[in-house]
Amino acid sequence: MSLIERARAASAGADMPTGTTAPAQAAPSWRISRPRRTRKSTPLDIATVVVVALIVLAAAIGPLIAPDVHSSHIADALLPPSAGHWFGTDQQGRDVFWRVVVGARESLTAGVIIVIGYSLLGLVIASLTIVGPRWFRELVTRFIDLGLAFPSLVFALGVAAALGPSLATACVALIVTGWPLTARLLQGIMKEVVTSPFVEGARVLGVSRTRLIVRHVLPNSLPVLWVKWAGDIGNTVLVLGALSFVGAGAQPPSAEWGAMVSSAQSIVSHAWWAALFPGLAIAVTTAAFGLLGDLLHLRSNPADGKGR
Amino acid sequence: MTMAEQALLTIDGLAIDAPRPDGSTVRLVDGVGLAVAPGERVALVGESGSGKSVTARAILGLDPELTVTGSIRFDGRELVGADRKTLAAVRGRDIGMVFQDPLSALDPLMTVGDQIAQPLRARGMRRSAALAAAERTLGELGVADARRRMRSYPHEFSGGMRQRVVLAMALVGEPRLLIADEPTTALDVRVQAQVMQLLTDVAASRGLAVLFITHDVGVVGDLADRTVVMYSGRTVETAPVGDFFRRPAHPYTRGLLAAVPRLDHDDRLVSLPGAPPRPESRPVGCAFADRCAFATAVCRAERPPLRPSATGGEVACHLAPETIGAAS
Amino acid sequence: MIEVTGLTKHFRTRGASSVAALDGVDLRVPDGAAVGLVGESGSGKSTLLRCLMRLEQADSGSITVDGADVARLRGRALAGYRRDVQTVFQDPMASLNPRMTVRQLVEEGMIVHRRRMSAQRRLARVDELLERVGLDPAHRDRRPASFSGGQRQRIAIARALAVEPRVLVCDEPVAALDVSIQAQVLNLLADMNRNDGLALLFVAHDLAVVRYLCDEISVLRQGRIVERATRDALFTSPQADYTRELIAAVPDQAELRPAADYTLTPTETLEV
Numbered sequence: 001m002s003l004i005e006r007a008r009a010a011s012a013g014a015d016m017p018t019g020t021t022a023p024a025q026a027a028p029s030w031r032i033s034r035p036r037r038t039r040k041s042t043p044l045d046i047a048t049v050v051v052v053a054l055i056v057l058a059a060a061i062g063p064l065i066a067p068d069v070h071s072s073h074i075a076d077a078l079l080p081p082s083a084g085h086w087f088g089t090d091q092q093g094r095d096v097f098w099r100v101v102v103g104a105r106e107s108l109t110a111g112v113i114i115v116i117g118y119s120l121l122g123l124v125i126a127s128l129t130i131v132g133p134r135w136f137r138e139l140v141t142r143f144i145d146l147g148l149a150f151p152s153l154v155f156a157l158g159v160a161a162a163l164g165p166s167l168a169t170a171c172v173a174l175i176v177t178g179w180p181l182t183a184r185l186l187q188g189i190m191k192e193v194v195t196s197p198f199v200e201g202a203r204v205l206g207v208s209r210t211r212l213i214v215r216h217v218l219p220n221s222l223p224v225l226w227v228k229w230a231g232d233i234g235n236t237v238l239v240l241g242a243l244s245f246v247g248a249g250a251q252p253p254s255a256e257w258g259a260m261v262s263s264a265q266s267i268v269s270h271a272w273w274a275a276l277f278p279g280l281a282i283a284v285t286t287a288a289f290g291l292l293g294d295l296l297h298l299r300s301n302p303a304d305g306k307g308r
Numbered sequence: 309m310t311m312a313e314q315a316l317l318t319i320d321g322l323a324i325d326a327p328r329p330d331g332s333t334v335r336l337v338d339g340v341g342l343a344v345a346p347g348e349r350v351a352l353v354g355e356s357g358s359g360k361s362v363t364a365r366a367i368l369g370l371d372p373e374l375t376v377t378g379s380i381r382f383d384g385r386e387l388v389g390a391d392r393k394t395l396a397a398v399r400g401r402d403i404g405m406v407f408q409d410p411l412s413a414l415d416p417l418m419t420v421g422d423q424i425a426q427p428l429r430a431r432g433m434r435r436s437a438a439l440a441a442a443e444r445t446l447g448e449l450g451v452a453d454a455r456r457r458m459r460s461y462p463h464e465f466s467g468g469m470r471q472r473v474v475l476a477m478a479l480v481g482e483p484r485l486l487i488a489d490e491p492t493t494a495l496d497v498r499v500q501a502q503v504m505q506l507l508t509d510v511a512a513s514r515g516l517a518v519l520f521i522t523h524d525v526g527v528v529g530d531l532a533d534r535t536v537v538m539y540s541g542r543t544v545e546t547a548p549v550g551d552f553f554r555r556p557a558h559p560y561t562r563g564l565l566a567a568v569p570r571l572d573h574d575d576r577l578v579s580l581p582g583a584p585p586r587p588e589s590r591p592v593g594c595a596f597a598d599r600c601a602f603a604t605a606v607c608r609a610e611r612p613p614l615r616p617s618a619t620g621g622e623v624a625c626h627l628a629p630e631t632i633g634a635a636s
Numbered sequence: 637m638i639e640v641t642g643l644t645k646h647f648r649t650r651g652a653s654s655v656a657a658l659d660g661v662d663l664r665v666p667d668g669a670a671v672g673l674v675g676e677s678g679s680g681k682s683t684l685l686r687c688l689m690r691l692e693q694a695d696s697g698s699i700t701v702d703g704a705d706v707a708r709l710r711g712r713a714l715a716g717y718r719r720d721v722q723t724v725f726q727d728p729m730a731s732l733n734p735r736m737t738v739r740q741l742v743e744e745g746m747i748v749h750r751r752r753m754s755a756q757r758r759l760a761r762v763d764e765l766l767e768r769v770g771l772d773p774a775h776r777d778r779r780p781a782s783f784s785g786g787q788r789q790r791i792a793i794a795r796a797l798a799v800e801p802r803v804l805v806c807d808e809p810v811a812a813l814d815v816s817i818q819a820q821v822l823n824l825l826a827d828m829n830r831n832d833g834l835a836l837l838f839v840a841h842d843l844a845v846v847r848y849l850c851d852e853i854s855v856l857r858q859g860r861i862v863e864r865a866t867r868d869a870l871f872t873s874p875q876a877d878y879t880r881e882l883i884a885a886v887p888d889q890a891e892l893r894p895a896a897d898y899t900l901t902p903t904e905t906l907e908v
Contacts, residue, residue: 220735356785496841498885
């Protein structure tokens with residue numbers, strides 16, 4: 001119980017007893033015997049899963065089955081979409097469709113690495129908020145606040161300028177600026193778990209601090225991350241695309257989607273397909289992963305789906 | 309039964325099913341009947357999973373996702389399958405209901421006075437008149453300086469006071485039947501006693517019929533005229549309250565009473581082994597058979613019907629009153 | 637064996653004033669005894685227990701176990717204290733880690749305190765304990781959510797017993813349970829106290845329950861012990877007004893006692 005709660009409980013005792021003892025039954029007893037209600041899949045759910053599966057498939061086997069997308073065939077430059085080239089060709093004569101497919105691997109892999117990277121970092125830092133003396137925990141909390149205030153895109157641009165722009169430097173920059181949000185989220189949850197009755201019960205049992213964190217706090221705090229990851233990957237792909245677009249991320253001739261849009265800027269008025277399709281790929285990926293995150297969230301918290 | 313003819317509330321052959329995610333249904337209440345005469349106080353007693361709360365809530369149609377079959381007649385009007393208009397007319401006007409946790413039943417952002425007045429305002433009464441009625445009702449419930457206290461918010465009140473507020477909300481519309489669903493659970497002993505006394509006094513002064521749902525056998529004695537015992541979604545015994553305590557007919561009722569710690573003797577508490585069957589696996593025969601020391605093959609094979617008992621109530625047991633207990 | 641002397645704890649409320657949750661509380665729990673503590677909400681009983689479990693520090697006064705100051709225990713001595721004094725909480729669902737299986741929950745105390753035990757021995761003891769509290773060992777790989785409230789409370793008791801404590805501190809352990817399940821748990825606790833010498837500190841607001849289990853009862857009101865007496869003395873001649881009020885509030889069933897042929901005796905149940 002927090003200090004405020006205790007004080008309230010104590011003052012209630014002094015002035016007027018609240019008169020309540022046992023926790024009131026939260027739900028009628030018949031609910032206990034029912035298995036947890038799972039949400040039925042809607043057509044949107046199925047479409048989401050299919051699209052995500054396709055994107056992951058493209059990332060996995062795209063580069064293996066695609067024809068050569070890096071060498072130029074100037075003779076075929078700037079052809080509009082047709083049976084032979086579904087998305088047309090760019091100014092180097094490269095097939096846009098296959099470049100988009102191949103680019104999936106770069107965008108998605110980078111996205112996953114970044115998300116896992118900052119999540120781990122965030123987890124470690126969040127864990128520091130529940131160990132150690134009071135002043136230390138306060139310090140870490142302030143540190144997280146500081147991190148939250150930091151502008152990530154600007155920092156990424158700075159890193160790019162300093163280390164030379166590439167997909168790798170963009171990844172580093174986004175990991176370094178992405179951890180505060182995860183840390184903040186986990187901090188709140190871990191704090192709640194640490195003060196929950198079963199953790200207290202374990203403390204009373206004599207469980208050591210380390211074991212407490214590893215066996216009790218973490219398993220009950222981490223599930224929130226799995227759901228967050230889906231949405232985050234989508235978001236990261238978007239941000240990466242934006243960075244590459246301004247030249248601070250992947251560089252041409254990379255098939256990374258943002259880089260593709262960037263190099264198609266100059267020709268967009270007469271060869272719209274070279275910019276549209278990679279851009280669309282970014283949008284669809286972000287949306288699909290975002291919806292996947294929603295879907296996962298609703299599956300584990302069916303009560304939140306009432307509005308749907 | 310002439311009682312049933314003039315009864316205020318009659319429940320007959322009530323069955324309530326809950327939907328499951330895989331499309332099947334599970335039967336929560338399996339053929340229950342009871343009657344409440346005008347001014348009569350009936351206690352519906354059972355443990356968790358007995359279906360008592362579900363039954364009470366079904367009277368006012370509070371759980372639309374449940375399928376209710378059978379008959380619930382209030383003052384001649386059928387409530388099962390009734391349209392919204394009929395239900396709305398009955399709720400808050402003819403039947404008032406009080407729930408277990410007063411804090412969660414109250415809107416934290418509305419003053420207590422406004423909340424009590426709400427049922428009246430919903431019927432078109434002017435605010436001033438509604439508040440006056442609210443004040444009267446609170447006063448009747450023993451709240452001193454009611455007008456001033458009505459301007460407070462729920463969180464400023466103690467548990468006992470909140471229970472009075474919730475009671476006032478149920479009574480302000482001058483209902484003829486009050487349904488109280490576990491009103492004393494989660495309260496301290498002294499507050500419990502106060503609330504029970506309050507209910508008894510109010511019921512007496514208004515000639516109110518009361519259907520009182522509880523798992524706490526102890527509080528039944530002060531208020532009830534008659535008790536109905538439910539087990540695993542079925543009625544197992546009804547009896548006038550004196551007989552309920554002194555000459556319980558059903559083995560479950562006896563086990564229940566013998567399990568309550570007492571101040572007047574030190575006998576070892578009887579702890580019925582096991583637990584009630586889950587609704588999904590309710591037995592074909594008597595639901596209590598595998599916890600009953602007297603169970604026979606007949607008990608397991610056939611569901612015992614509710615028949616008049618030796619003590620003036622009814623009991624659903626193949627063996628009562630022959631094998632169990634003394635001759636009457 | 638546990639001795640609480642002059643325990644005091646204040647909480648600061650809005651403004652400069654403070655509230656005493658505990659105000660000079662004295663309590664003794666001798667070895668093998670069953671001591672009851674009766675208090676309503678706001679009486680300070682939760683605070684007292686939390687100080688006892690070292691989840692909180694009192695402002696003044698002391699808690700000693702076999703003479704040693706609980707607040708100063710460290711390392712091995714603290715581990716010993718945690719082993720000797722175990723707790724069963726009110727809400728069985730909240731006090732069990734929902735992600736652990738019954739076996740893991742019951743085992744945990746053994747893993748923490750008896751490191752020499754082999755996994756095999758631990759498993760055997762888990763089964764032993766589950767049987768002792770009336771649960772089927774075959775269910776040991778299930779999670780708490782698939783058990784009823786009464787069964788969860790028994791899991792909690794099994795877990796507490798796993799480390800072989802000398803005292804079991806029970807914080808309203810049966811308040812949330814149905815009457816027949818309550819009787820099962822109470823009988824289990826009574827047996828452990830009378831047959832196995834396990835001392836009990838039983839905290840509850842229900843006087844009849846406390847009377848069933850305890851030999852000596854203290855009444856706590858707003859942070860102060862207003863009465864302490866043996867069980868019989870408390871009920872036949874209560875001294876404090878508050879105690880009288882509490883006794884009066886228990887529904888009077890004296891005239892509503894079942895006639896001899898209308899009650900079940902313990903042999904008429906299937907209880908083993």
